[in-house]
Amino acid sequence: MSPKALNLPDVQIPRIVRLKYRPFLDYFKGFEDVEAVRGIFGPQTKAALRRLKVEFFSSKWGYMGVSDEDGHLVVSTHYLRTGNRRDIYLDVVHELVHVRQFKEGKELFPEGFNYPDAPTEIEAYRVCITEGRRLGMTDRELFQYLKVEWMDEKDLRKLAGNVGVKAPPKPRDRRRQ
Numbered sequence: 001m002s003p004k005a006l007n008l009p010d011v012q013i014p015r016i017v018r019l020k021y022r023p024f025l026d027y028f029k030g031f032e033d034v035e036a037v038r039g040i041f042g043p044q045t046k047a048a049l050r051r052l053k054v055e056f057f058s059s060k061w062g063y064m065g066v067s068d069e070d071g072h073l074v075v076s077t078h079y080l081r082t083g084n085r086r087d088i089y090l091d092v093v094h095e096l097v098h099v100r101q102f103k104e105g106k107e108l109f110p111e112g113f114n115y116p117d118a119p120t121e122i123e124a125y126r127v128c129i130t131e132g133r134r135l136g137m138t139d140r141e142l143f144q145y146l147k148v149e150w151m152d153e154k155d156l157r158k159l160a161g162n163v164g165v166k167a168p169p170k171p172r173d174r175r176r177q
């Protein structure tokens, strides 16, 4: 890289933008009474959810996540509009595990780990998978739930193995038989 300064056009770019946060409990109601959520935060559940902020964004990409800057929840309005209600519910439970992890000072996107092997992801998936089973979901349904576009088949199967979900036989095997 040349040390010479680039000749940028004369534009204005904001550097510090205030985000719009809303209280989680104003939008996601009743989660404070969910047993799986109480299992995440323990006796601090109500206080933790009362403190939690949510930021909505509009994009067809992405579902929801937790900011690794300050630990608030970010949620796609497109996903809320079009996603499966059960999946959204399980995703909230999953993300709440990340909310607690962030509060504990854990690195949410630890370096050197692939998504299916990241300890923070495995813990979050274990909690929402257990909740999915309690709801009566089968391994096949749970495997479907684990599918996201950023994981290829190999990573998907790896994640399933790491969180105790039985993967269906590989399509290749089925064709040969």
Ligand SMILES: [Zn+2]
Residues within 6 Å of the ligand: 094, 098, 120, 121, 124
């Ligand atoms: Zn996660």
